[in-house]
Amino acid sequence: EIEERLESLICRVGEKSTSSLESNLEGLAGVLEADLPNYKSKILRILCTVARLLPEKLTVYTTLVGLLNARNYNFGGEFVEAMIRQLKECLKANMYNEAVYLVRFLSDLVNCHVIAAPSMVAMFENFVSVTQEEDVPQVRCDWYVFAFLSSLPWVGKELYEKKDAEMDRILSQTESYLKRRQKIHVPMLQVWSADKPHPQEEYLDCLWAQIQKLKKDRWQERHILRPYLAFDSILCEALQHNLPPFTPPPHTEDSVYPMPRVIFRMFDYTDDPEGPVMPGSHSVERFVIEENLHCIIKSHWKERKTCAAQLLSYPGNNKIPLNYHIVEVVFAELFQLPVPPHIEVMYTTLLIELCKLQPGSLPQVLAQATEMLYMRLDTMNTTCIDRFMNWFSHHLSNFQFRWSWEDWSDCLTHDLDKPKPKFVREVLEKCMRLSYHQRIIDIVPATFSVLSPANPSCIYKYGDESNKSLPGYTVALCLTIAIKNKTSNDEIFGILKDVPNPNQDDDDGVVPGTLFHEVFKTLAESDEGKLHVLRVVYEVWKNHPQMIAVLVDKMIRTQIVDCAAVANWIFSPELAHDFTRFYIWEILHSTIRKMNKHVVKIQKELEETKARLARQHKRRDSDDDDDDDDRSSDREDGPLEEQIERLQEKVESAQSEQKNLFLVIFQRFIMILTEHLVRCETGGIDVITPWYKNCIERLQQIFLQHHQIIQQYMLTLENLLFTAELDHHILAVFQQFCALQA
Amino acid sequence: MGLFGLPSPFPGRRPALVLEGSGEPGAGMSGVLSATLSGLNSDSYCEISLYRDQHFRGSRYLQEKALKFSSTLYVGNLSFYTTEEQIQELFSKCGDVKRIVMGLDKVKKTPCGFCFVEYYTRADAEHAMRFINGTRLDDRIIRTDWDAGFKEGRQFGRGKTGGQVRDEYRTDYDVGRGGFGKIIQMQKTNHQTIIY
Numbered sequence: 001e002i003e004e005r006l007e008s009l010i011c012r013v014g015e016k017s018t019s020s021l022e023s024n025l026e027g028l029a030g031v032l033e034a035d036l037p038n039y040k041s042k043i044l045r046i047l048c049t050v051a052r053l054l055p056e057k058l059t060v061y062t063t064l065v066g067l068l069n070a071r072n073y074n075f076g077g078e079f080v081e082a083m084i085r086q087l088k089e090c091l092k093a094n095m096y097n098e099a100v101y102l103v104r105f106l107s108d109l110v111n112c113h114v115i116a117a118p119s120m121v122a123m124f125e126n127f128v129s130v131t132q133e134e135d136v137p138q139v140r141c142d143w144y145v146f147a148f149l150s151s152l153p154w155v156g157k158e159l160y161e162k163k164d165a166e167m168d169r170i171l172s173q174t175e176s177y178l179k180r181r182q183k184i185h186v187p188m189l190q191v192w193s194a195d196k197p198h199p200q201e202e203y204l205d206c207l208w209a210q211i212q213k214l215k216k217d218r219w220q221e222r223h224i225l226r227p228y229l230a231f232d233s234i235l236c237e238a239l240q241h242n243l244p245p246f247t248p249p250p251h252t253e254d255s256v257y258p259m260p261r262v263i264f265r266m267f268d269y270t271d272d273p274e275g276p277v278m279p280g281s282h283s284v285e286r287f288v289i290e291e292n293l294h295c296i297i298k299s300h301w302k303e304r305k306t307c308a309a310q311l312l313s314y315p316g317n318n319k320i321p322l323n324y325h326i327v328e329v330v331f332a333e334l335f336q337l338p339v340p341p342h343i344e345v346m347y348t349t350l351l352i353e354l355c356k357l358q359p360g361s362l363p364q365v366l367a368q369a370t371e372m373l374y375m376r377l378d379t380m381n382t383t384c385i386d387r388f389m390n391w392f393s394h395h396l397s398n399f400q401f402r403w404s405w406e407d408w409s410d411c412l413t414h415d416l417d418k419p420k421p422k423f424v425r426e427v428l429e430k431c432m433r434l435s436y437h438q439r440i441i442d443i444v445p446a447t448f449s450v451l452s453p454a455n456p457s458c459i460y461k462y463g464d465e466s467n468k469s470l471p472g473y474t475v476a477l478c479l480t481i482a483i484k485n486k487t488s489n490d491e492i493f494g495i496l497k498d499v500p501n502p503n504q505d506d507d508d509g510v511v512p513g514t515l516f517h518e519v520f521k522t523l524a525e526s527d528e529g530k531l532h533v534l535r536v537v538y539e540v541w542k543n544h545p546q547m548i549a550v551l552v553d554k555m556i557r558t559q560i561v562d563c564a565a566v567a568n569w570i571f572s573p574e575l576a577h578d579f580t581r582f583y584i585w586e587i588l589h590s591t592i593r594k595m596n597k598h599v600v601k602i603q604k605e606l607e608e609t610k611a612r613l614a615r616q617h618k619r620r621d622s623d624d625d626d627d628d629d630d631r632s633s634d635r636e637d638g639p640l641e642e643q644i645e646r647l648q649e650k651v652e653s654a655q656s657e658q659k660n661l662f663l664v665i666f667q668r669f670i671m672i673l674t675e676h677l678v679r680c681e682t683g684g685i686d687v688i689t690p691w692y693k694n695c696i697e698r699l700q701q702i703f704l705q706h707h708q709i710i711q712q713y714m715l716t717l718e719n720l721l722f723t724a725e726l727d728h729h730i731l732a733v734f735q736q737f738c739a740l741q742a
Numbered sequence: 743m744g745l746f747g748l749p750s751p752f753p754g755r756r757p758a759l760v761l762e763g764s765g766e767p768g769a770g771m772s773g774v775l776s777a778t779l780s781g782l783n784s785d786s787y788c789e790i791s792l793y794r795d796q797h798f799r800g801s802r803y804l805q806e807k808a809l810k811f812s813s814t815l816y817v818g819n820l821s822f823y824t825t826e827e828q829i830q831e832l833f834s835k836c837g838d839v840k841r842i843v844m845g846l847d848k849v850k851k852t853p854c855g856f857c858f859v860e861y862y863t864r865a866d867a868e869h870a871m872r873f874i875n876g877t878r879l880d881d882r883i884i885r886t887d888w889d890a891g892f893k894e895g896r897q898f899g900r901g902k903t904g905g906q907v908r909d910e911y912r913t914d915y916d917v918g919r920g921g922f923g924k925i926i927q928m929q930k931t932n933h934q935t936i937i938y
Contacts, residue, residue: 004780011781049777086774093775302785302872345835349873394835398878433831435880456827546827553838590838 003042006035010046014060016313021060022230029067036075044082051083052090055101056295058108058154063227066112070238076114077241080106084244091249094256100147101295106243107151110158112228113235117162119243120155121170124148128170130248131177138181138742139257142204144248145174149207150291153284156211157219171215178208184739188700189262189337194379198265198281206263209282223285225315259740264332266372272321272365279320289320293329297350301342308353323365326354331369334391335384338704344387348394374408377419382697383704386582389423393430401431401443412447417580417690421451426582429453433546456544530565535574545583552587556594563595563661571668580694585701588665592706595661599654606647613640659713662706666721669699670730677727687729696733703737711741787872791887797900798890808890813840813867814860816889820845821880821918822853832879833859837866843897849904855919856899856906858892882918 013028014021032043050061069076083106090099106123109115130136130144148170152159160167183202187193190200201209214221228235269278279285293311300307311326333340334347355363373380373388380388396403411420428451432440437455444452533555541547555561569575570588578584616637673695680687703710710717722734790809798805817829826842833839838861845856861867867888875886899905903924912923921927 007779008781011779045774045777046779048774049779053779053782082774089775095775299782302787304787304872306784343836343869343873345869345873349877352877390835400881430831434828436825436828546831550830594838 002035002039003046006032006039006042007046010043010050010061010064011054013064014057021227025060025064025067025227025231029064029071032064032068033071036072040075040078044079047079048082048086051105052086052098052101054295054299055104056292056299058101058105059224059226059228062105062108062112062114063231065109066114066228066235066238067231069112069114069241070234073239076238080109080115080241080243084246087246088249094254096143096258100150103147104151104154107155107159110155111226113238113240116240116242117159119241121159121163121166123243123246124151124159124170125166126246126248128173128177131173133251136251137257139260139740140251140255141177142181142260143257145177146204146207149174149204149211150287152211152219153214153221153288154224156214157221160215160219171211175208178204182739182742185260185736185742186262188704188733188736188740189260191262191264191335191337191381191384192376192379193381194376198268200262200264201281203261203263206282207287210284210287213282214284221284221288223279223288223316223320257741259338262337264335265328266331266369267321267324267328271368271372272324275321275324276319277321278324285320289314289316289325290329290332293325294333297329297333298341301346301350304346304349304353307350308357311354312357323358323362327351327362327365327369330354331373334387335381337381337383338707340387344390345394348391351391351395352398371407374420374423377423380419381700382694383701385419385423386585389426389430389582393427393434396427396431397434401435401439403443405444405448409445409447412450415690416450419690422580422690424448425451425453429545429582432456454543456546458547459540459543527565527568530561531569531572533561534565534569535572538569538574542578545581549583549587549590553590553594556591563591563657564664566591567661567664567668571672580691585698589701589705592661592665592702595658596706596709599651599658602647602651602654606644606651609640609644609647613637613644616640658709659716662702662710662713663716663721665702666699666717669695669702670721670726673699673730674727677729696729699730700733700736703733707737707740710737714738785868785872787875788868793887795890795896797896805890809888811864812888812891813862813864814858814889814891815867815870815886816856817859818856818885818887819882820853820855820857820884821882822855822920823918824853824880826857828879829857829859832874833861833870836869836874837861837863843892845899845906846897847904848898848900854899854905855909858889858897859886860892880918 009028009031013024017024019027035043047061047065050057054061065076065079069079083102087099087102087106090096090102106115107120110117110120127144127148131141133141181204183205186202192200263281265281267278268281272278279289293314296310296314297307300310312322314322314326316322330347330351333342334344340347351366355366370392377385408420408424411418411424414421416422416425428440428444428448431443432453437453440452441449534552537548537551537555541551552561552566556563556566567588570579570584575584673692676689676692676695677687679685680689717734722731724731726734790806794802794805800808820829826844829842830839833842840860840862842860843858844853845858846852847854859867859870861870871886871888874884876883878884899907899909901907901910901924903910905920905924909919910924912919913926915922922930
């Protein structure tokens, strides 16, 4: 198939080859030029797509387009038009990340003599004038400024040479915008709250500093590979096109712009004294390297071997400490707030692949990074500590848990609730979950026993000794609950007589032999009953947090308890002792996720049923008017319309339950934090205790992790819960959250 | 997703993709945003393997269809001592686990080194194929593969002596899987009997 062949040729150019990149590009340009008469639209489409999806090979493809334009001026013009159309579509579809790549591509086409510099400057003028728009979200202006600034490493020199006065004007307009924009959101997005050793800068501030430095260096940029330089004599003969005037599409209610970011930095040139010098944090090289590495991960995350290989073959290997850049970029994604771009476990497996490919160097960098992260735990955001802990324990489980634990014996001198010993405890607990208790006792020095997890077993206080008969447990549990709920004697005898029937049918996901479903359900009909069930589960399984999580999950799915009950239970005094333990928050977030998935599922059902009805109407309309039309169409529509009504109700009820869940959670947070603040103030003690830091960051985590859903409740939250009377510590979290999409 | 976080629309509102021909000149670019590159679509870890369960009730076609839509994974090369809890912990990293069925020796009814892991969604199972397959559990590289779906009876080993077939013929000594393969073990006992 010709299209496949063309696609393959185009996609593969730039990869490792026996011939030079230049000769490959020249050859490919020749092939494509010959195919233009017959396959022009396919070639246009493929080239537009690689511009959007392969940004790490930007300059390879702009060179290719440059060569084609030199051979066929009309084609160059059509390509530019197609790119502009694609850019507009991306912006309308809220695909802002990809739109940046398109803008960058267009700007690099100036270097390839495809687009005239003045018209590019004009486009950037229009971009930055968005900052003058009134009543638009800051994040909208942010994007246009970012698109402009982030193209300058590629094209700054050329644009400045041709139109320095205009560029100075645009840059000064940018500067004044950056000075006046608000940055309330920054603390919420920082991985570390400390500025040492590396400040965690807001992304636009960092980029601005990098561009300033680039300008001071007279726009000399030496890192980017520019294949078009080799073709200068051909390309400068080509006729250039002018970009049509570009008006940024207006802001609409449906526009959703990217959230601000904080730039993650953990290394600098002092961390690898023997190797090549790492570009400084405000150098444009640093920006370009990081952008490209992120793009590679985005392109290949599903294929871990390819991803690792592509990362390690990033050009410039001997001039930059590539391993350090890679590790920093991977951790940047893993720790990114609100959420990582990809599923967390991908990063663990990617790092393992990288270690396999570079066994002599990468593991050492990783160990160094781990050590650094450990040293800075005191100021690390709680959510990021969770991710660090999850990653580290999973990583160790792939390497026989080998680690120099003694190096961390300093943590034993701290209070157990301080970040470092807490981290080690959680890591050991996670390691145990991936292996078994004795293994963990064996791998740590004896001095660490105070941090070792409890032997996970059931606390069976209700009668006979044996741990083996699981059905016996459930009866005992039922009895306990029954007794606590003062159920009548008749009912208790009924329970005693019945033998729990391990249910093999898994339609509702009931685990065989673990739950005596019906009995629990009856007993848990009231809110008090639900709380009792949860409390008993906790009492019996508190040495086995994993079991608690599994049981709570099952109880929600079998509707023995509802999500709000779990939320209330987590904030109840009985759980205060475990309140800062990771497994509690694992349970809460899992509960919220289940609620969210439930709402989405029913919404989808509703959409699908509506679509079915629409199709039914369409089919009827397209058929010729037949005999008994009206009655039969009513009959046909009836059941579907009923279904839609029912589903509509179901959706509303689910959405209301979801909103209630969040309100309960926020309310409980406010209560528990206010209690702490009041106690501290009256007692004259410092508010910032390890418990407080943990709690307030857990509140932040709720906002960040579920921000899309919570956005719907802003008015209620503002008017009901996060009002001006609230303590400013708590209110600040809400205000930072509001600032994220402002 | 990308560098900037999650630029997704509010629930219920989908991004307006400008699709079919807006009538603009020089079109043929309709649906350009839906264009992908087959090279980039590579997802080799999620491909169906060559294994087909000989006991599957139904045609090859049906079996392959089941495999293509399945959310159940077969997990192999487990240690006999690996517990359901360990499997739960590891596979939960890819999503909520619906259930785990431990593979059992048909005679002894003890774990014999494999299991089935079922997720609620295929997407979660795909993550496991991409990121758990080929990594370690209990220090052993485990292997995951698509399964057509658990049916009663499939939790038992199909080797003559009750365990998995591969443990019948194995010649190496594997401490996590009962030592030598069964046939070798029997040969050793026979050999000893002959000597006396």
